[in-house]
Amino acid sequence: MNFHICQPGDALRPFVKAFYYWEDASCGPIQLPPHLFTLGDQYMVFMAEGEATIQPAAHAAFTLPQHAVTGHFTCACHLQVKGPVKMVVVQLNAYGCYRLLGMDSASFTNYYRNLDLHENPVWAQLGASLRQLQEPAAITTVLNGTYHQVLQANAPCLKQADEMVDYLLARHGNIRMEELAQTFQLSRRTLERLFNQVIGMPPQLFVRMVRFRNALLALQQTNTTVQSTAYYNQAMFIQDHLLFNGEMPSWYNMPATIAHMPAATMQQVAVAS
Known part of the structure; x- marks a missing residue:
């Protein structure tokens, strides 16, 4: 297996977290590298070879096209x-x-969009370019160039949603919606409309995801209890664990996941971190 994590250029960092290159010659079902999909983020996937199928809870399964962007996985x-x-x-x-x-x-x-059908042809062109490359260093150069080009072009305004997200992350999700609306001088309805349009989910759900991720981090790294995190009680934590991980917590010696690969035993492939 050949798996690399590459860092984007400084100009991209407000929007792009990391580049991943994965190559595996194994045939049939194979395990994804750990930490590849994370709760609360979105992903652009360029498949040069192989097939990826996703089954969200309570949704129909779908196979990603060759070039795709996934929505938030909220279950x-x-x-x-x-x-x-x-x-x-x-x-x-x-x-x-x-x-x-x-x-x-x-x-x-909890679904995807086909980048080959996007009005901007740059994404299909990027996928075609990536198929010809082998070295991670060359891939990073091409990715940096394309994303920088897109950022320099006319692009939609984030409508203050980026500032709200960064504020929620800094507060570890420990904030009421009334306080958030007051801080940014927005009505509750406007706040929810902007979040749904730009982020893709209501602010209440995003706060819940952030709180869950931070609670997991605390539980995995220290000997703390659920009650000492942002959760008021264990029942609330179990409820979110079932929603985002699809299983009861196993107190608590393994990283929590938002996705598993069907196999003889369930394998972790997506981490809320």
Whole structure:
């Protein structure tokens, strides 16, 4: 297996978190590298070889096209990858997709959009270019160039949603909606409309995801209890664990996931971190 994590250029960092290059010559179902999909982020996936199928809870399964952007995964889901596989994955932050593609993210939460059908042909051209490359260093150069080009072009305004997201992350999700609306001098209805359009989900759900991620981090790294995190009681934590992971917590010696690969035993492939 050949797996690389590459850092984007400084100009991209407000919107792009990381580039991943994954190549595996194994045939049939194979396990994804850990930390590849994270709760609360969006991803652009460029498949040069192989097949990826996603089964969100309570949704129909779908197979990603060759070039795709995934919406937020807001519920437990299963990922199955068939090899041989060669793919490039670009991890965006919560508002990166809207800034780069101008898509109403709420329309494909727990789903995807085919980048070959996007009005901007640059994404299909990028996928074609990536298929010809082998070295991670060359892939990073091409990705940096394309994303920088897109950022320099006319792009949709983030409508203050980026500032709200960054504020929520700094507060670890510990904020009431009334306080958030007052801080940014917005009505509750306007706040929810902007979040749904730019981020792709209501602010209440995003806060819940942020709180869950931070609670997991605390539980995994220290000997703290659920009550010492942002959760008032264990029942609230279990409820969110079932929603985002699709299973009861196993107190608490494993990283939590938002996706599992169907196999003889369930394998972790997406981490809320």
